[in-house]
Amino acid sequence: MERDETYEHAQKLLKMTGLRPTRQRLGLAHLLFDQGNRHVTAEGLHSEACKSGLSVSLATVYNTLHQFMEAGLLNQVNLEGARTYFDTNLEPHGHYYFADRRELMDVPAPGFDKTALPAPPEGTQITRVDVIVTLHDVPK
Amino acid sequence: MERDETYEHAQKLLKMTGLRPTRQRLGLAHLLFDQGNRHVTAEGLHSEACKSGLSVSLATVYNTLHQFMEAGLLNQVNLEGARTYFDTNLEPHGHYYFADRRELMDVPAPGFDKTALPAPPEGTQITRVDVIVTLHDVPK
DNA sequence: AACGCCAAATAGAACGATTCTAATCTTATC
DNA sequence: GATAAGATTAGAATCGTTCTATTTGGCGTT
Ligand SMILES: [Mn+2]
Ligand SMILES: [Mn+2]
Ligand SMILES: [Zn+2]
Ligand SMILES: [Zn+2]
DSSP: OOOOOOOHHHHHHHHHHTOOOOHHHHHHHHHHHSSSOOEEOHHHHHHHHHHTTOOOOHHHHHHHHHHHHHTTSOEEEEOSTTOEEEEOOOSOOOEEEETTTTEEEEOSSOOBOGGGSOOOOTTEEEEEEEEEEEEEEOOO | OOOOOOOHHHHHHHHHHTOOOOHHHHHHHHHHHSSSOOEEEHHHHHHHHHHTTOOOOHHHHHHHHHHHHHTTSOEEEEOSTTOEEEEOOOSOOOEEEETTTTEEEEOSSOOBOGGGSOOOOTTEEEEEEEEEEEEEEOOO
């Protein structure tokens, strides 16, 4: 008796965005959006998908993540070393980056006030504000 | 009559850090520290050095930038797309990133208060705080 | 000034994350 | 079920950066 894989919630999200509900997109949407907020890398999500039995290529994971971003379902978090994380938390917020573990966590309370930023130079507009607090394990 | 290339200021900096005053390090230190605060990439600095007549390899530019960082003469700024910038401004400060021009600028006044950050999780310590405000040219 | 030791510089290969390309497969429609 | 448009794929290409093995050069000693 096989598991129910209708993925109703994922179905609904894809319908909303106008993206075709392919097997890959359904599976990835399920992994991303059916278990609370997440911070994933493309490679992390890819191996997770493979482990869960979903056959999908890394290229498709990248394509899908970018499409979900475009659709406003994900935000990107850029940090050092060319690693890009994708964040299902759409609220404006900062991040702790646990450098030793290479993991991201939302900053529980905003220690910064985006509205307190000085007005940007003429002819430009703010398109994003990233606040990244890097943490290392304390030696001892 | 050739230009005076004693680079007194650069000499002094290298002496302070204990790094040998090689031709390459002197030339790079001169470019970095003898004309006010700067934000440079390795490749940018490399081509600048080449144009100025200094013979230096890209590998050495990377080595030198890292050594200057280690010595506390430079800070790193990480942003999207694997591009790393090196900053001669050692004060804590945020950055505007002009995405269309790929240029960095210090945020004139701090719109955030580092001390207002919630205490980091047990067993960890803050090693850096990055605030990057990305700007795009306003269309019209 | 020549000698030798070791640090530093170098060219080029390797790397890791991401993007691209061109071929194959799916989905949606008729 | 045929068709056309869209999606997936493997593998090559790209980009910034790091590594490796070799050569060069700074500097204290003769
Ligand atoms: Mn990744
Ligand atoms: Mn660079
Ligand atoms: Zn987050
Ligand atoms: Zn700066």
